[in-house]
Amino acid sequence: MVNKVVLAYSGGLDTSVILAWLKETYECEVVAFIADLGQGEELDRARDKAYAIGAAEVFVEDLREEFARDYVFPMLRANAVYEDGYLLGSAIGRPLIAAKQIEIAKTVGADAVAHGATGKGNDQVRFELAYQTLNPDIKIITPWREWDLNTRSQLLKYAADHGIQIDSTGAADRPYSVDQNLMNTTYEGEVLEDPGALPPLGVFFRVRDLAEAPDEPERVTITFEGGDPVAVDGVPLSATDTFGKLNELATKHAVGRVDMVENRIIGIKTRGVYETPGGTVLLTARRALEALTIDGEVALLKEELMPRYARLVYRGLWFAPEREMLQAAIDHSQQNVSGDVEVALYKGNVSVLRRTSPFSKHSRKRVSFEAGVGAAAYERHHPEGFIRMNALRFASVAAAASDPAPEGVS
Structure with missing residues (x-):
């Protein structure tokens, strides 16, 4: 009852x-x-x-605001993408x-x-x-x-x-299902159920068609603090207004459409068509800033964890202890993900133009080919020992392959 x-x-x-x-x-x-x-x-x-x-x-x-700040932003810190296409909006x-x-x-x-x-x-x-x-x-x-x-x-x-x-x-x-929020518009079902069929004219109503996008790129700078966006083109914005601004710009330039076949939770394949304009811009910019500010091994581990994290969100396990555990690790990696990223929006693409951060791990002295620059930190003979150490196991493999097996051993 x-x-x-x-x-x-x-x-x-x-x-x-x-x-x-x-x-x-x-x-x-x-x-x-x-x-x-x-x-x-x-x-x-x-x-x-x-x-x-x-x-x-x-x-x-x-x-x-709660949706963007407490749900979407933590997910974006993980750079979560389900099956290489769906941004989980x-x-x-x-x-x-x-x-x-x-x-x-x-x-x-x-x-x-x-x-x-x-x-x-x-x-x-x-x-x-x-x-x-x-x-x-x-x-x-x-x-x-x-x-x-x-x-x-x-x-x-x-x-x-x-x-x-x-x-x-x-x-x-509409002969299809539509779900929309600040982050995403989802189209699926009915006429879209055939993966071999083109989406009918008039299906999309959020992101502009490529043919209608401006012929000139538009630049936009996003400021991040601790992995989250806090300003666009130097103007501080709330989480909601950040999406409002980036959705407007990305929509105009035809950014954020995805048409894919994915594996549903219940074990069947389905076609999903998505428009995630501002989220696509944020994901691209965040990845560029992380490449500048996160340790290489931490970044590698984070990339390995991302598919698992995305799968948890997709499968409805947001409140599960394993998602919270992963979130803690991911958030720890974001402490120094702060700085500015300038991107260009053009005909469906988001191109990174520059990135700067007070926590940058990039050093011009160490990568410069100029003689004498960074000599105290890096000598040109240093790689020799590194290469020899890494090659030791190959020598052992080669020796084992060339030595005849002892008598009685097949």
């Missing part, structure tokens, strides 16, 4: 039907939670719609939404939470792992695994039968 449930609500077809279905099926109060992660939609309309459908209470929270939003649902459930005395993720998607895993980590006793309702409304036409009929108003234009008419 359920008395009150907190639903992650977006205002779209699926969650609107779910709100009515929860009331009808469980005969319980439904509290709708609308999270503003920078999706750029009119959330007041979603709130009014939730009340019209029958929500007992509606919470609308502006989480943009949608995946990183789910744990924050789930955490707020659990908080609201405690505030209003709800004994259950619900989400609108489908039975074949990744988000059901991400939401439910977070719920169970943060409150193992909470009841989880998963409509897509319980009801018999398995097609879009069935959802539309249910909505019509229950007097639920569905927009007849825009998102409601």
Whole structure:
């Protein structure tokens, strides 16, 4: 038995039907939670719609700064990219939404939470792992695994039968799924399910097409402190405004589109099409600054850890102890990742032009070919011993290959 449930609500077809279905099926109060992660939609309309459908209470929270500062930035410190393409923009939003649902459930005395993720998607895993980590006793309702409304036409009929108003234009008419936030826009499903098919015209609405991008590059300088961006072109910005500015610039120059086939959590392959404009710029600039400021062996270890970290985020394990352990190591490596990186944005590309840091580990004296420069720290005969030491094992291999085996040994 359920008395009150907190639903992650977006205002779209699926969650609107779910709100009515929860009331009808469980005969319980439904509290709708609308999270503003920078999706750029009119959330007041979603709130009014939730009340019209029958929500007992509606919470609308502006989480943009918390999302960027406490979720996206820590993930970017790891340079996390899933399967060489996906910058995890949608995946990183789910744990924050789930955490707020659990908080609201405690505030209003709800004994259950619900989400609108489908039975074949990744988000059901991400939401439910977070719920169970943060409150193992909470009841989880998963409509897509319980009801018999398995097609879009069935959802539309249910909505019509229950007097639920569905927009007849825009998102409601798109033959694919869209998820958007400050970091990322995800397109998948329906017409995009065939990896061999070109995305139809009009699919993308965030990043400009290459053909429409300016014919002149644009330079932008990003300032970092402790691995996080703090200013753009010398102007200090909040985490939210940093994304706002870089998204605007990158979108104009067609930066950040990715079309890939990835391995979902549940074991099937899917095509994902993503637009991550500002995040792509930040990732490129951060890597350039890390190359200047991080010890070589630390950088190598960090690159080895990155795929594991990215996989944890993708698989919904943000609150897992292993992710927190990796985060501690990664954050330790960021202490001196401070300085300026200038990049050029041009026709879908982000090119690093220069990088400077007060903590630079690069030394002109040590790398210079000029005679006498840096002689005290480096002599030209030094590499000889280094090379000989590293070649010792090769000599042993060669000797073993040329010596005949002792009698009786085959």
